[in-house]
Amino acid sequence: MSTPILEIKNLHARVEEKEILKGINLTINEGEVHAIMGPNGSGKSTLSYILAGREGYEITAGEVLFKGKDLLSLAPEERAAAGVFLGFQYPVEIPGVSNIIFLKTCVNSVRKARGQAEYDAIKFLRIVREKAKTLNMDEAMLKRSVNVGFSGGEKKRAEILQMALFEPSLAVLDETDSGLDIDALKVVSDGVNALRDPSRAMLVITHYQRLLNHIVPDHVHVMAAGRIQESGGRELAQKLEANGYAQYIKAA
Amino acid sequence: MNTAEELSGKARTLSELKPLTDKGYAQGFVTDIEQEFAPKGLSEDTVRFISAKKNEPEWLLQWRLKAYRHWLTMTEPDWGKLNHPPIDYQDAYYYAAPKKKLKSLDEVDPQLLETYKKLGIPISEQETLAGVEPRIAVDAVFDSVSVATTFKKKLEDIGVIFCAISEAVQKYPELVQQYLGSVVPIYDNYFATLNCAVFTDGSFVYIPKGVRCPMELSTYFRINAENTGQFERTLIIADEGSHVSYLEGCTAPKRDENQLHAAVVELVALDNAQIKYSTVQNWYPGDENGKGGIYNFVTKRGACRGDHSKISWTQVETGSAITWKYPSCILQGDHSVGEFYSVAMTNHYQQADTGTKMIHIGKNTKSTIVSKGISAGKGQNTYRGLVKIMPKAEGARNHTQCDSLLIGDLCGAHTIPYIESRNRTARLEHEATTSKISEDQLFYCRQRGLSSEDAVGLIVNGFCKEVLNELPMEFAVEAQKLLSISLEGSVG
Numbered sequence: 175m176s177t178p179i180l181e182i183k184n185l186h187a188r189v190e191e192k193e194i195l196k197g198i199n200l201t202i203n204e205g206e207v208h209a210i211m212g213p214n215g216s217g218k219s220t221l222s223y224i225l226a227g228r229e230g231y232e233i234t235a236g237e238v239l240f241k242g243k244d245l246l247s248l249a250p251e252e253r254a255a256a257g258v259f260l261g262f263q264y265p266v267e268i269p270g271v272s273n274i275i276f277l278k279t280c281v282n283s284v285r286k287a288r289g290q291a292e293y294d295a296i297k298f299l300r301i302v303r304e305k306a307k308t309l310n311m312d313e314a315m316l317k318r319s320v321n322v323g324f325s326g327g328e329k330k331r332a333e334i335l336q337m338a339l340f341e342p343s344l345a346v347l348d349e350t351d352s353g354l355d356i357d358a359l360k361v362v363s364d365g366v367n368a369l370r371d372p373s374r375a376m377l378v379i380t381h382y383q384r385l386l387n388h389i390v391p392d393h394v395h396v397m398a399a400g401r402i403q404e405s406g407g408r409e410l411a412q413k414l415e416a417n418g419y420a421q422y423i424k425a426a
Numbered sequence: 427m428n429t430a431e432e433l434s435g436k437a438r439t440l441s442e443l444k445p446l447t448d449k450g451y452a453q454g455f456v457t458d459i460e461q462e463f464a465p466k467g468l469s470e471d472t473v474r475f476i477s478a479k480k481n482e483p484e485w486l487l488q489w490r491l492k493a494y495r496h497w498l499t500m501t502e503p504d505w506g507k508l509n510h511p512p513i514d515y516q517d518a519y520y521y522a523a524p525k526k527k528l529k530s531l532d533e534v535d536p537q538l539l540e541t542y543k544k545l546g547i548p549i550s551e552q553e554t555l556a557g558v559e560p561r562i563a564v565d566a567v568f569d570s571v572s573v574a575t576t577f578k579k580k581l582e583d584i585g586v587i588f589c590a591i592s593e594a595v596q597k598y599p600e601l602v603q604q605y606l607g608s609v610v611p612i613y614d615n616y617f618a619t620l621n622c623a624v625f626t627d628g629s630f631v632y633i634p635k636g637v638r639c640p641m642e643l644s645t646y647f648r649i650n651a652e653n654t655g656q657f658e659r660t661l662i663i664a665d666e667g668s669h670v671s672y673l674e675g676c677t678a679p680k681r682d683e684n685q686l687h688a689a690v691v692e693l694v695a696l697d698n699a700q701i702k703y704s705t706v707q708n709w710y711p712g713d714e715n716g717k718g719g720i721y722n723f724v725t726k727r728g729a730c731r732g733d734h735s736k737i738s739w740t741q742v743e744t745g746s747a748i749t750w751k752y753p754s755c756i757l758q759g760d761h762s763v764g765e766f767y768s769v770a771m772t773n774h775y776q777q778a779d780t781g782t783k784m785i786h787i788g789k790n791t792k793s794t795i796v797s798k799g800i801s802a803g804k805g806q807n808t809y810r811g812l813v814k815i816m817p818k819a820e821g822a823r824n825h826t827q828c829d830s831l832l833i834g835d836l837c838g839a840h841t842i843p844y845i846e847s848r849n850r851t852a853r854l855e856h857e858a859t860t861s862k863i864s865e866d867q868l869f870y871c872r873q874r875g876l877s878s879e880d881a882v883g884l885i886v887n888g889f890c891k892e893v894l895n896e897l898p899m900e901f902a903v904e905a906q907k908l909l910s911i912s913l914e915g916s917v918g
Binding site for chain 1: 884887
């Protein structure tokens, strides 16, 4: 029997007075890749933020277990250390802080919290260079300020590089395909696929089916109006591509 | 700098932040050492006492007295955006010195050595590894006296004079007399004039013609004694075609009373000479409720007297309850260059009113101002700067950039630029921005495993990078640590 990494049970959440999640149930086991698809405003991004611990959301009911333990009581950095990684739809710019410094500071902070030895400069640089190469990343990018002046493709590649370095147990990828042309999509997807692992769970959030041609999920869920409306295999994604989300919006 | 170097130096700093932050103001200890004081209060007798202690020539005593008598007629300036209770100039000591007199470095009191060791300042030449060229020579000023100057001999061999100003008065009176007060005149302003009357020690530097000083010169100021003001005086002269890089650092114990620090720094650059003056100011800032801390009223000014001369100020101001300071350049020589790179941070109840003056007199003179103000807690931070183009300054150019970063919503950032141009060929540019650390940035960093404090430290260091890059490597690492420590308690 497979071990659940993430268990979301009857999760309700709101922002100020507006209820956004209205009872989400979802279990992701080790080694599985799940996709959540849904129209804009369905609550997909909210779910990813809540999993990562962003402030501003009020949980009104339900719970989230990560490896059997309560996730929602942890601070964002504790979740990162525990192995939760969020690939951002809009990676944030940090002017004046070079990528390499940012990466090393963060990775070592996480390693320290996990009781692992911190990397020294030389070792870290070697690891980063290696991983950057597989993502077709120019080394010059490592010296540039975090996400400042990056193209859409560069930003997403940088996110995947981070994911590779953090070695998470659960990776939530929020609209990783947005802003990518077809070549960049391929590179990023290959990067994600390379990180598929029997001990790792992934939750891929997307609006479009095309990403799922590259990152093939084990399970697909359709989310609309704050609930998972339908679950199935990858064929569900194709059905959506043909029919759109209209039926779910109406039903909700 | 290549990526590996950058990683080993700067990233190490960041990973070291956490333990340091827990310590708070690490330099707040007091050294228990036997000291000699002038009688409390300020009078002509105090001035005479100091002058006699230093065994000064008559001209200097008269100069001091002239300043003192004039100071009595002056009033404290109130145009700064600063609030503080009136300063009682009679309720302070104007001279405090360790009792034991020194003849050589080897005689430095072990207590003092221990103090500087704690602060991480090398004041023993032996500590330098055999066979390794020393990179920094240090003059250590403890309250009112210079206690040690390292590598004096080595510097003397190439004609560089680096010593306590009190020593320079004895050994090089003609140089001192020629330049003292020549950049900051004796009646310049309230605090500078007070300094003229009661200055105690500080550093003196002379770089002879054509000499590029082979190591960084550094003065480390420490206020230790209670109720004591520190009035240091620094004079740096770079003769034709010479180069020097000078660093200044300062700390003080934690005390509940406010202490006054009123320094004067004068720089003179002759033809083709360059002076780079860097400060990391970390005087005790007071506690989180605004109790105690140093009042830092400082006059720093450099004269680019010669053609093609250059003076560059870099400052990182994290300490002091109050900072009132405008390191300036008088660009007299044609094609002379003035630069001002500043980071000023105020947290809790700290107040800073700081900036620069660039006075363009010569032709084709050029100045650059980069100011980064960071306000956190209830801190108030004002950039105040003057760019003045005189009628004969054909082709003068200035570029000013003032960026403010706000952390929280109880602090203030103010930018007050003054621009006066009397020459139509001048080209002046001014850019200013104000921003806040966004929730998005914080969340992004925390999702990647950083605590809020480390995240803010990282973002602030990035914001200041342009200025920190101007500092010599050793100081840059120090300054990064300081910035993060000073932000303690700024994120809720």
